Amino acid sequence: MLFDFLKDKELCSGNSMHYIILFNVSPPLGNVMKVIDTIKENENLKCLPMFLLTTSIDDKDIINSYTSHLNCYIVKPNDLEGLIKVLDTFKEFWLNIATLP
Incomplete structure (x- = not known):
C-alpha cells in the first residue's frame, strides 16, 4: 500500500515535496525490511529518508536495518513521556535542522 502510493512519484528529482517515512513496527521486523529494500531499489524513491x-x-535487527540503508533506528521508550520526548527530538532534528532531499 505504501509502495503503491509512492512508486509513481518522482521524489528524488529535486522537484517535489519533502517526504520522510517513519515505520512504527513491533518485532519481528521481516516484512518492513522487505518494504525498505523495495523502496531503496527504486530510483525514484531511494533518496527518501x-x-x-x-x-x-x-x-540483528539493528544491523539489518542499517545494512538496508535505513537512516535511523529508534528504540521506543517504555513510557508515554519518554515516547513524546523521543518524537519531539526526532521532529526537531529531521524537520527543522537536517536538510532533506
Missing part, C-alpha cells in the same frame, strides 16, 4: 521506531533491541 526512512526511520524505524520499534521495541526491538536485538542487535
